[in-house]
Amino acid sequence: MLHDPLTGLPGxxxxxxxxxQSLIRARTRGTLVTLVLIRDPDSVLNAAKVLRAGLRPDFTVARYRDTVLAVLAEHDFGDGSPISSLIRQLVGESPQIHWVTSDGDTAPEDVISTAESR
Structure with missing residues (x-):
């Protein structure tokens, strides 16, 4: 599904x-990619709106599964901790937040698998 009908976010x-595409850019430009998974927010629709409004416009906010939202961010240095901290501030304490940062040398499926297992 390209777009989620409930949230209007990418699916x-x-x-x-x-x-x-972000991983390819990371490999070729020497940047990093962070994927953050937000599990079981109190309200997927509300969390989607809050994330879309509170994050940079170049971050991708998507609905990954029924009760899991994802944030994809490209950045020049560091890891995903500042991004995950900002997400925590936006969505509150109840959702589980898992993240992984890659330099682009990992397959997309492996990035997702790593984030899911944390």
């Missing part, structure tokens, strides 16, 4: 495409 398929 699973579009998230995977954007992740793959």
């Amino acid at each position: 699973h398929a579009l998230l995977l495409d954007r992740l793959e």
Whole structure:
């Protein structure tokens, strides 16, 4: 699904495409990619709105699964901790937040798998 009908956000398929493109840019430009998964927000629709309004416009906010939102961010240095901290401030304490940062040398499926297992 390219777009989620409930939230209007990119869906699973579009998230995977954007992740793959971000990883290619990371490899070729020497940048980093952070994927953050937000599990079980109190309200997926509310969390989607809050994230879209509170994050940089170049971050991708997507609906990964029924009760999982994803944020994809490209950045020049560091890791995903500042991004995950900002997300925590926006969505509150109840959702589980898992993140992983890649330099582009990882397959999209492996990035997602790593984030899911943390």
